[in-house]
Amino acid sequence: MTRINSFKPLVDKKSEILILGTIPGEKSLEANCYYGNAKNHFWDIIYRTLKPNHDFYELVGAKPKTEKYKLLLDNGIGLWDIIESCERTGSSDSKIKNEVLNDLHSFFQRNMNIKTVLFNGGKAQKYFLKQYSINQFPDVDFQRLNSTSTLNPNNTFEILNEWKRKIKTLANN
Incomplete structure (x- = not known):
């Protein structure tokens, strides 16, 4: 089993x-890019949400x-993973x-402007709750969205609409 590391925030x-998110999968690590697996729906959802004229x-x-x-940065959105490092064969969070x-704790002290955390799926939230409590960060709103992974059995258009609604609501506040 190989030990892998997440990217910097x-x-x-x-x-x-x-x-x-949780931690980059094999394709993301190979591409040295968050959500670097072209089959993951993350970037397609982000473009359809933040670029209204996008094809x-x-x-x-x-x-x-x-x-x-x-x-992302131009729209006030950052990316990171809850797991710094782990052992894993393949790309599955399981x-x-x-x-x-x-x-x-250190991250939020350095980035006090973060007001909302969106978990990209239940696994990211699960790992967060293994070590942290939402009450430890009273100035931050935590919300879970459906995972953008292709392994998510939910309808891709429902996931797209959920992400669009959430990000547009947050952007208008």
Whole structure:
């Protein structure tokens, strides 16, 4: 079993929303990019949510990492993972063992502008709750959204609509 590490947080001073996943899968690690597996729906959902004129039928997996990251940061959204490192064979979160979680206390002290954390699926939330309590961070609103993983059996359009509604609501506040 291989020990893997998460990426550094993608945040800046304008980031008020943090999307928190579990830990990058094999394709993401190979691409050195958050949600680097072109089959994951994350970037397609983000583009359809944040770029109203984006061609709905254009898949965005091959777009440059810098463009994707800039789109998030320009909209006050950051990315990170709850797990700092773990042992895992393959990419499935169900195969995670011996995980070490990222230090969210230090993160929120350095990034006091983060007001909302959106868990990308129940596994990210589950790992968060293994070490933290939402009450430890009274100035942050925590919400779970459906996972953007292709392994999620829910309807992709329902997931898209859920993410769009949540992000647009937060952006208008």
